[in-house]
Amino acid sequence: MPLCQSCASFDLYSLWRRPSGSVCLRLSDLLNARSHCDFCSLLCDHFASQIASLTQNSQCRIWLSLRNTADSMGDGSRYEFSRLTATFTKEEFGGYPVQLCLVASQGSPAAKSGHFVGRYLGSDPKSPHHFAAIRTWLDGCLNHPACEIHLSGSRSIDPRNSPLPTRCVELIEGRTFQLSETGNKVGSYITLTHRWNEETPAASTTMSNLEERRIGRGWETLTKTFLDTIEVARRMRIQYVWIDSICIVQSGDDQKDWNLEASKMAVYYRNSLMTVAAVDASKEDGFLLARAKDAMFKRLVRLPYFDVASVPKGHIFVYIPEFDASKSHYDTYNRGLLTRGWVFQEWLLSRRILYFAKNQLVFECQSRRPKNENNEVLFAEESSGFSTYQSVLKMKYAIREESQKGVVPDRFSTWYTIVEKYSQQTLTFPEKDYVVAISGLAQEFRNTLASANERVSANVSLEYVSGLWLEDIHYGLLWHLKDRVAAEDAKAQVSTASSWSWCSLLLPIFWLPRRARTRNEMQVIGLKTTEGHMLSVDGNSPVRGVQYLRELAPQQDNSGESDTEDMGWSRLAPGSLLVRGRLTPVYIGTNLSTKDLRLVANVPGHSFHTVPADSSKAWRIVVSPQETGIIAGYGSFERPQIQKQLCRYETTVVLALHISSTDGVGLVTAVLARVLGLEIPVVYNVLFLEPQGRGKYSRLGVGSIFDTRLQGILKAAGEEVIELV
Incomplete structure (x- = not known):
């Protein structure tokens, strides 16, 4: 009309x-x-x-x-x-x-x-129009300079001619496919990111069906999601597909193949032509089902x-659209696919992602904002809580920008943001996967640090231990738990991780903002692996013995790159951190009252004011054994054993290890104070420990001491060698 x-x-x-x-x-x-x-x-x-x-x-x-x-x-x-x-x-x-x-x-x-x-x-994601749009988007992205390089900006590999994973599902003429050993071949392949469900183990490759699948048989148990992923590759004329549960042997070989391939997964995702994200896949229909006519x-x-x-x-x-395209897409991040630990890493490492959602198809690369199938650019609103997260993480060159600053705290800020988000994810096998599922991001971040250190100093340690970096360990150790009540749940404990690492708890963690004028007060002198191997640290120089650890656990990959090999030792999480520092007993008292909270928040030199007032019940008063009537500091505790003691007794004795000191004033004020002979307020950052045998201690919590008398006692304590387990 x-x-x-x-x-x-x-x-x-x-x-x-x-x-x-x-x-x-x-x-x-x-x-x-x-x-x-x-x-x-x-x-x-x-x-x-x-x-x-x-x-x-x-x-x-x-x-x-x-x-x-x-x-x-x-x-x-x-x-x-x-x-x-x-x-x-x-x-x-x-x-x-x-x-x-x-x-x-x-x-x-x-x-x-x-x-x-x-x-x-149209409404059918399998239509020729949709796949023509995918090819147009893909061709455009392959010409983006920022999409040619890795997350760290370390090197560029042509995804149309990249080293293939060890095994791939290979598409044969017609509609058949087989599981192929790729050797040293190069080519293009796509990867899948999805949430495992109860059907995934039955569809997985094991030693019992490996030979059958090599000759194109034994695919009866494949899920519809896997079949749809293979169909996407077929329509895109891509010969190879990599799916973790299909291309890695999951059982029957004492996890030998998984242990070898898990460290290569980061390389597989970042080198793939694109990653298919099965956002709203259903067991019965997969993700290529035509949508309702008026969707x-x-x-x-x-x-x-x-x-x-x-x-x-x-x-x-x-x-007039029936749904908000931008909101629908970003809900995927907050409540959908990105609630899984492995998927989180796969999302960050993939240079191009194709999302198949129930109401739209979305294209995303690492240098442009996402677009849906209608070619509409999607924007995150401030109210969604995702915009800041996206600007720091998904615009992946932010990690490379951090490396250009050349200042240690700035270089590590992105890593702590990544860990805080990762700690909110869930894993099917946390005891086995918690450290490994973020190791690919650690590989990329290490490349960033190596690039930065070429301009900063050759004598800076780049060692990564249990989710933390030795170069910044004094700040990294001061992580806090968001929900201390949940820590009482035994399911939240990771028995294979050291107590001083955030990897020891399957709960969201965070770091208080870093203060600029901070001095390290504890010296790291060595590491001890769970296998009993000792590694020494000489001042600020790199950890000696890294080459030995590489030989102990070689992680070669067929890409010809060195970063997977360099990070192979990171899976050998040290059982102990050997340090030299000062210990003193302190009393832990009642919860901080509202009045106490205001008092602590006004003490110069720390960031307690950033903690919400309604979380005061999670924080305890620290008092000196000599002055029990004065608040000397505060602490938060995450271990179940100390939580029970604090509930049972009015005061509990723990040990405080001095990690670092922070001036409570700015540089100009500090200079004037020294000229006038005035005392500069200082806050001591401490770990609270519990003895575990001769010279061994486990972490109970973290906090700060600002009372000068208790600081004097701690400063007068003799240094001793402490083994944090």
Whole structure:
């Protein structure tokens, strides 16, 4: 139906050139019209309840404004239209804006103009239109300079001709496939990221079905998700597919193959042509099922298209979406796929990801914002809680930017952000996977540190031990638990990890903000692995014996790269951290009251003010054995044994190990204080320990001491060698 009189002069280009950037449709014209065009009907249907409450003489209007949604990384001078905003003027009748999507048909003048980026591809994700869009997106991404390099920016590998994983599902002519040993071949392959479920073990490769699958048999138990992933590769004409549970032997060989391949998974994901993310896959239908007819919209309306000279040339289409495309996609991160530890790492390491969700297909690479199948750029809102997370992590070059600063605290800030997010994930086999499932990110981060250290100092340790970096261990040890009550659950304890590492608890952790003027007060002198191997540390030089550990657990991969080999020893988590420092007994008293909390928050030199007031019950008073009536500091405790003692007794004696000291004033104030002979307030950062035998101690919690008398006692204590287990 042609446009009615009220819409007859509707011209998007003239609309964009207007100073106000908007036009209006008078409500009286709509109500008095003998017949409405499709566009007016679409608006009237949406605002039906408001219009019904008004008289024909109302002067209310529906304002239309055009939104330029060009990708922020692209050419900002171009007009790339994808949204039209309709706003009803009467606030009492719902003056909220309604987003209308603008799309053009493939091959139409509007599409060829390059100004209308939106496309409607239909409701079947298996359609030729969808896979043509995937190829276009993939070809574009392969020309992005920032997408050619790894997360750390260390090197570039052509994903169309990269080293293949040890095993891949190889597609044969027709519709057959087999599990192939790739040797030293190169080529292109896709990877899958998904959530394991109860069907995954039955579909996995084991020693009992390995030989069958090598000859193309034994695939009866494959899940629909796996079959759909193979179908994606077939339609994209990609010969190889890598799926963890299929390409790694899961049982029957005493975990030998898994132990070897797990350390290579990071390389597999970052070198793949793209990763398929099965966001909303179902057991019965997989992720390639056609959507319901009205999943995206109920009505598609045609509008005339005018070129830049206002000459009519065909049409474009408009519809009101049934869901918010950006919100729907970012819900995937917060509540969906990215609640799993392995998936979190796979997401960060993959340079290109293709999301198959229940209502849209989304393309994402490491240098552009995500786009959906309609070619619409997706933006995270501040209220979603994801925008900061994305800016730090998903825009992956942020890690490389951190490495350029050359300052130790700045270089490590991204790592702690990654760990805080990772600690919120879940794992099916935490005892086995907790350290390994983040080791790929540690490999990339180590490359970043190595690159930075070429400009900083050759004598800086790059050793990674149990989720922490030896170069920054004095800050890394001071992690806090977000929920101390949950720590009482035995399921939250990881018996294979050392108590001083955050890997020892399957619970969310965080670090208080780092203070600039901090001095290290404890010296790391060695490491002891669970296998009994001793490693010594000489001052600030790298850990001696690393070459020996490489020989002990060689992790060669067929990519010809060295970083997997370099990080192979990281899986040999040390059982003990040998340090030289000062210990003193302290009393742990009652919970901090509201008054105590205000007192502590006003003490210069620490970041306690960043802790929410309603979490005061998680924090305990620290007092000196000599001055039990004065608050000397505070602490938080995560171990079940100390939690029970604190509930049973009014005071409990623990040992405090002095880790570092922080000045409570700025540099200028400190200089003036020294000139005037004034005392500078200092806070001691400490670990609370419990004896575990001669010279051995386990961690109970973390805290700060700000009372000068107790600090004096701690400072007067003689240094001793302490083994943290």
